[in-house]
Amino acid sequence: EKGGYEHFMLKEIFEQPKSIHDTMRGRLLVDEGVIKMAGIWDHVEKFKNANRIIIIACGTSWHAGLIGEYLIEEYARIPVEVEYASEFRYRNPIITDKDVVIAISQSGETADTMAALKLAKEKGAFIYGICNVVDSSIARITDAGSYTHAGPEIGVASTKAFTAQLTILTLIAFKLGKHNGNLGNAEFMSLISELDAIPKKIEDVLSATHELTQEIAKDFIGATNFLYLGRGYNYPAALEGALKLKEISYIHAEGYPAAEMKHGPIALIDENMPIVIIAPKKGHYDKIVSNVQEIKARKGKVIAVVNKGDQQVSAMADYVIEIPETSECFSPIVASVPLQLLAYYIAVYRGANVDQPRNLAKSVTVE
Numbered sequence: 468e469k470g471g472y473e474h475f476m477l478k479e480i481f482e483q484p485k486s487i488h489d490t491m492r493g494r495l496l497v498d499e500g501v502i503k504m505a506g507i508w509d510h511v512e513k514f515k516n517a518n519r520i521i522i523i524a525c526g527t528s529w530h531a532g533l534i535g536e537y538l539i540e541e542y543a544r545i546p547v548e549v550e551y552a553s554e555f556r557y558r559n560p561i562i563t564d565k566d567v568v569i570a571i572s573q574s575g576e577t578a579d580t581m582a583a584l585k586l587a588k589e590k591g592a593f594i595y596g597i598c599n600v601v602d603s604s605i606a607r608i609t610d611a612g613s614y615t616h617a618g619p620e621i622g623v624a625s626t627k628a629f630t631a632q633l634t635i636l637t638l639i640a641f642k643l644g645k646h647n648g649n650l651g652n653a654e655f656m657s658l659i660s661e662l663d664a665i666p667k668k669i670e671d672v673l674s675a676t677h678e679l680t681q682e683i684a685k686d687f688i689g690a691t692n693f694l695y696l697g698r699g700y701n702y703p704a705a706l707e708g709a710l711k712l713k714e715i716s717y718i719h720a721e722g723y724p725a726a727e728m729k730h731g732p733i734a735l736i737d738e739n740m741p742i743v744i745i746a747p748k749k750g751h752y753d754k755i756v757s758n759v760q761e762i763k764a765r766k767g768k769v770i771a772v773v774n775k776g777d778q779q780v781s782a783m784a785d786y787v788i789e790i791p792e793t794s795e796c797f798s799p800i801v802a803s804v805p806l807q808l809l810a811y812y813i814a815v816y817r818g819a820n821v822d823q824p825r826n827l828a829k830s831v832t833v834e
């Protein structure tokens with residue numbers, strides 16, 4: 468059932484070209500220039516007239532939510548807030564019937580997310596679900612929703628569900644933006660054809676980085692800390708890279724927006740600190756270049772995720788992972804893949820049980 472892979476996690480990482488494609492199937496109709504999503508379309512006025520959208524989730528799904536905020540604010544120009552379900556539910560949040568709440572949950576059973584949704588529903592908000600498990604508890608209490616069609620995710624560390632969530636959030640942002648006039652037709656058309664090409668790009672990334680991430684992983688088996696940095700859309704991707712590593716390898720890892728480095732974490736940097744930095748060409752590249760200079764001045768070990776043909780960051784980095792170029796909004800999908808592989812191999816070489824890490828459960832049904 469692992470399809471020849473050593474672990475479910477590796478199988479699921481490799482399934483991503485297909486799971487992203489399946490999530491877009493029937494929704495992204497490039498030739499017709501449309502995105503079809505009944506759940507959105509049937510309630511489009513709710514979204515259009517919303518005061519704001521509140522995204523509620525936990526863990527990896529919360530990271531997807533953060534990227535959703537960048538997407539929806541940029542392309543649909545609707546204000547978005549992203550909340551940890553556990554914080555939201557206990558702080559008497561201000562919610563009205565003009566709010567739209569989007570819950571993101573792979574399992575659809577996370578207790579905190581469920582409780583937060585019930586609270587928002589009581590207060591009259593319109594509730595939208597993005598779940599992977601069909602007919603799960605969250606999917607059942609929402610007013611509408613879109614399933615991610617990632618297929619069953621067995622590994623406790625979420626991988627293909629995450630990139631499927633990003634796919635749905637991208638479709639939602641583009642659909643709303645097109646509808647409310649913030650996303651012009653030409654840009655819409657070019658974005659959707661690029662989105663259509665993402666599964667192929669992921670396939671290329673998998674074959675180009677599978678061996679490389681194993682080589683890099685070997686050098687960090689003894690690491691005790693890691694920093695992950697990214698800016699803009701790739702800041703949540705940095706958080707997610709760090710979460711993957713800590714969950715399965717038990718190495719302490721922290722994700723940060725790269726510019727925040729000088730407000731604290733820079734104090735940690737010395738020759739023993741590995742720093743994964745996501746530095747694609749589109750997305751504040753020059754700023755990232757200076758972050759890398761600051762790290763190298765303190766002898767930190769830089770593992771850089773850059774675009775093919777990159778020069779400036781690559782010249783300074785100790786390890787270079789190349790990914791194909793894409794619009795900034797798609798870069799977290801592409802950049803996440805080698806980070807999943809890196810975390811996976813570090814954990815495997817440390818002898819950890821990657822599919823069932825200690826202390827963790829696949830769905831957290833208690834608070």
Ligand code: M6R
Binds near residue numbers: 525527575580827
């Ligand atoms: O099923 P959910 O998406 O609601 O789960 C949320 C988190 O528990 C989950 O993403 C957790 O952080 C994963 N183990 C991350 O890999």
